[in-house]
Amino acid sequence: MRPLVQILLCALLPIVGIGELALAQSQARKVPTEADWKAAAVAAKAAKKPGDVVIVAPAWAGPLGRQGVGAVDPTLVDLRTVAKSDLETATRVLELSIRGKDDPDTKGFRLLDEKSFGQVKLRTLENPHPDKLVRDLVSELGPSASVAHVTNGVIEPCRWERGATRMPNLFNGPGTPVDRFLCPPYDPGWTFVGITAITDLQYTPRRCLLMHPLDNSSTVVTYPPGVIGKKVVAYVGLHVFQERDLAKSPVHARVMVAGKEVAHTRHKDGDGWLRFEGSTAAWAGTSQEVKLETWAEGSAQFRTACVAAELRD
Amino acid sequence: MIKLLTLTAVVFLGFALLGAARGAFKDGFLVPLQKVGGPKVSDHWLGLAFAAAYTAIVLATAWNLGFMRDEGMYFDAAKSYAGWFEKLLSADPAVRLTAFDKGVVDAHWAPNAEHPSLMKSGFALSWIYFWKTWPTGLVELFHRSKLTLPLAWMVAGTAKLAPKLFTEESAAFRFPGMVAGGLILYVVYLFAAEVGGRAAGIAAVLLQAALPRPFFDAHLAGFDAAAALAWVAVAYTFWRGLRSMGWAIAAGVVWGLALLMKHNSWFLPVVFVVHYAWLAYDVLRGRPGALPTLGLRVRRLPIPWPFLFMGMLGPAIFVYGWPRLWFDTWARIDWYFTFHAHHDYYNIEYLHKTYFQPPFPVTMVPFLVVATVPFATLAAGLVGIGTRWRAIFAPALPGRFTPVEDERRTSFFLVFNVLLPIAIITHPKVPHFGGTKHWHPAYPFLCIFAGMGVVFVATKLAEALASLRKSAAPRAALVTAMFVVVTGCVFAPAAVETKHSHPHGLSHYTPVVGGPSGGADLGLNRGFWGYETGAIVDWLRKHFPNGGRVYANDTFHSSWEQLRLDGRLPTNIEAEWWGAPSADVAVIEHEQHMDEVEHQIWIAYGTVTPAYVVTLEGAPTLTVYVNPKTTRYVP
Numbered sequence: 041m042r043p044l045v046q047i048l049l050c051a052l053l054p055i056v057g058i059g060e061l062a063l064a065q066s067q068a069r070k071v072p073t074e075a076d077w078k079a080a081a082v083a084a085k086a087a088k089k090p091g092d093v094v095i096v097a098p099a100w101a102g103p104l105g106r107q108g109v110g111a112v113d114p115t116l117v118d119l120r121t122v123a124k125s126d127l128e129t130a131t132r133v134l135e136l137s138i139r140g141k142d143d144p145d146t147k148g149f150r151l152l153d154e155k156s157f158g159q160v161k162l163r164t165l166e167n168p169h170p171d172k173l174v175r176d177l178v179s180e181l182g183p184s185a186s187v188a189h190v191t192n193g194v195i196e197p198c199r200w201e202r203g204a205t206r207m208p209n210l211f212n213g214p215g216t217p218v219d220r221f222l223c224p225p226y227d228p229g230w231t232f233v234g235i236t237a238i239t240d241l242q243y244t245p246r247r248c249l250l251m252h253p254l255d256n257s258s259t260v261v262t263y264p265p266g267v268i269g270k271k272v273v274a275y276v277g278l279h280v281f282q283e284r285d286l287a288k289s290p291v292h293a294r295v296m297v298a299g300k301e302v303a304h305t306r307h308k309d310g311d312g313w314l315r316f317e318g319s320t321a322a323w324a325g326t327s328q329e330v331k332l333e334t335w336a337e338g339s340a341q342f343r344t345a346c347v348a349a350e351l352r353d
Numbered sequence: 354m355i356k357l358l359t360l361t362a363v364v365f366l367g368f369a370l371l372g373a374a375r376g377a378f379k380d381g382f383l384v385p386l387q388k389v390g391g392p393k394v395s396d397h398w399l400g401l402a403f404a405a406a407y408t409a410i411v412l413a414t415a416w417n418l419g420f421m422r423d424e425g426m427y428f429d430a431a432k433s434y435a436g437w438f439e440k441l442l443s444a445d446p447a448v449r450l451t452a453f454d455k456g457v458v459d460a461h462w463a464p465n466a467e468h469p470s471l472m473k474s475g476f477a478l479s480w481i482y483f484w485k486t487w488p489t490g491l492v493e494l495f496h497r498s499k500l501t502l503p504l505a506w507m508v509a510g511t512a513k514l515a516p517k518l519f520t521e522e523s524a525a526f527r528f529p530g531m532v533a534g535g536l537i538l539y540v541v542y543l544f545a546a547e548v549g550g551r552a553a554g555i556a557a558v559l560l561q562a563a564l565p566r567p568f569f570d571a572h573l574a575g576f577d578a579a580a581a582l583a584w585v586a587v588a589y590t591f592w593r594g595l596r597s598m599g600w601a602i603a604a605g606v607v608w609g610l611a612l613l614m615k616h617n618s619w620f621l622p623v624v625f626v627v628h629y630a631w632l633a634y635d636v637l638r639g640r641p642g643a644l645p646t647l648g649l650r651v652r653r654l655p656i657p658w659p660f661l662f663m664g665m666l667g668p669a670i671f672v673y674g675w676p677r678l679w680f681d682t683w684a685r686i687d688w689y690f691t692f693h694a695h696h697d698y699y700n701i702e703y704l705h706k707t708y709f710q711p712p713f714p715v716t717m718v719p720f721l722v723v724a725t726v727p728f729a730t731l732a733a734g735l736v737g738i739g740t741r742w743r744a745i746f747a748p749a750l751p752g753r754f755t756p757v758e759d760e761r762r763t764s765f766f767l768v769f770n771v772l773l774p775i776a777i778i779t780h781p782k783v784p785h786f787g788g789t790k791h792w793h794p795a796y797p798f799l800c801i802f803a804g805m806g807v808v809f810v811a812t813k814l815a816e817a818l819a820s821l822r823k824s825a826a827p828r829a830a831l832v833t834a835m836f837v838v839v840t841g842c843v844f845a846p847a848a849v850e851t852k853h854s855h856p857h858g859l860s861h862y863t864p865v866v867g868g869p870s871g872g873a874d875l876g877l878n879r880g881f882w883g884y885e886t887g888a889i890v891d892w893l894r895k896h897f898p899n900g901g902r903v904y905a906n907d908t909f910h911s912s913w914e915q916l917r918l919d920g921r922l923p924t925n926i927e928a929e930w931w932g933a934p935s936a937d938v939a940v941i942e943h944e945q946h947m948d949e950v951e952h953q954i955w956i957a958y959g960t961v962t963p964a965y966v967v968t969l970e971g972a973p974t975l976t977v978y979v980n981p982k983t984t985r986y987v988p
Binding site: 042043044046047049051053054055056057058060061062064065067068070071072075098100101103104107109110114117118119122123138139204205206207208209210211215216217218236238239242243245279280281284300333334 | 448458503552649705707709727728729731732733810813816817818820832838839842843844845849850853863864865867868870871874875879904916932933934943945946947948949950951952953954955956957959960961962963964965966968970971973976
């Protein structure tokens, strides 16, 4: 072998080492600082208009982004945005992004503006076809609604209460909110109906109403008459620990308007955060009663069905 | 202790240099020592100097490393075993006798019976003699016999230099693991120097020392550094035992000790049997230049004496070295093997999916090797393996293509020791958890190849440069310079990555996958073992000066308690185990399946805004939420 060729071949190993060292240093330099996050948060607060949603991407950077945003204005992010089902009703999204990552829910959005704050980018994204939110049925849950277990037509009402929050810890389901309906058998650990966040099959947080059915019994939330939009978009999911072994009974979730079923899905283990929707155009603009209902096909044990639903135009 | 270890390293290095000055290294740094009669005494001093220096570095960097779940359990077990040792080593003969009563043995040795005794005995003895009673306990112990009287004087003298060995109690528990981590370097140096020369030994030691994950493990009161030491030490003694009866006996003893360290040492005979079969086939087959008859070739076959002594001594040491097995022996051994044969499947995240049960992806282990071992080290290892490929595959190649490497077929032996620990865990049904630690026994052998790869490249570079200058052979100075340059280039990224990774080593990933943030992008396990609460002690002290209650997520209660026993946390900062609502502050240690706990904290506290985030190069490892209802938080 010619000496020069031999030198070049042998130089590959030291070059690999130097290259790795340079790469490590470069990656360390690209780590966003707390100041970067705060500067981006300040700009997001200044740019925010009513209806805009502030998010962080990628999801694993959420704690850092929320810390930065929280230091500027903790109201910019909340459970509703962090544990969202989708971004279809947002007209604009202010995304604090690192490493060139986007929230997958912004796919198809138009990039209006992008500013860099150190290693954090503030991206202003416009939803080209936003839905108009008419009613968020999760947020609406309160004492004016009525909640019951229904067994063969027999109604067992649940009671509205303000109690202590509960944290079930690992592998035990979602946290119990302070404000909730408590249903038979009146165990605040799992028979409540209230606003919580489940961890779905992909470990993504989802803000929803826990509506755990009982054996041979459905859980029904009835909202007093209110304005109806053109469609209902709903989701149902189960807590990851109760879904991931893919061995338990399917659950059903449905939405009824004016006593008629408008959307229904059968969620079987493995479906994750399952979307279902239906048209409510027949009642659009009128005031109607709305019902959410869940039930299990077999045993209802560990069927932590959690439902999010919105009426939209 | 740090100063003592540093001093020890300097003294050992001095001995090595003194030996070198008297000609101990006259064979040079490139000749494999197995060809010149094996390592000299000075080589042992040099290897031990590496070990002492590494142990000093590990001890000096342990103060900010939190405590793993398992460490908490081993602290508890070690304290229980310490009670037995205090009886066994009591000054009162009557008390000593009680240490052999079944009731006493069972009372002390019941905790953590699923792991053997040696390391936890080490933790216990270190705790008793290096922490609780230093130096009077050892002085009194050694004063009991004239034979050990010099040791008593030595301890008393050392105590004048170091009246206190450790600044924290936990360091006493962790010390045996640190020594195990250091001794890996000693064995690696000897093995690599024998196979590839002293230069290869030095390079191999540096690269082993700069592996981020094993560096992390070396800090712990755990078994993983010890398991890697056990594997490489048994392999080394076995390999030497193929030539020497003394080493064959040593192989039996070391294997027995290895069995007392961790159960994966039971796999070692598999390596040796396969290697010996490979070796035997290659020696016995007819090939160009081979002896003409099978009978003559059989005489060339090394007699596998180590098997005899491993069989005789290993199980005996295992049983006699573990007091729990002194009674109901078969039933307890059966329980031990049954426990590990039916080990629970724990969670492990890989590419955004958490696996709780088999089958595990076969790509997981090889991918994690690439993602956690510095790439230049891997590349050097591949060069080392590549330069010996013919020797490795010798029996599978026509005889005329393969030179006879040595009668022990060393390259194949080393490669098989790289591959088997990785292959065992790669099997889809073998439990995958604990990050990469279960195949760390492969890394000393990888680093031996890496050391040889570095030397190969350096010598070839020097030869080529010499050719350019029309010299017949490179001068020693040129070879040395090339060795320093190549070793430096391969070692530097590994050392920098290891430094950056500390004290969050289990979240570390190499630059080729984007570093720790790249690991998060890829959905690789961000951490486990609940140790990151060690990273918030300063934050807690600052923001809860009047005390508070902490929901500590995955931290084991004895691990939390050790933070307080060590004085890292004041005693008025207590753990709240039931949940975040009744705590002043809640933490979440980021590991995918723990995400649900963070979501519960949001509901409990009504906020999604953290107060503090612990990161490793931008990747969150622990997030802190303050209970809005607390009155104790000082912003």
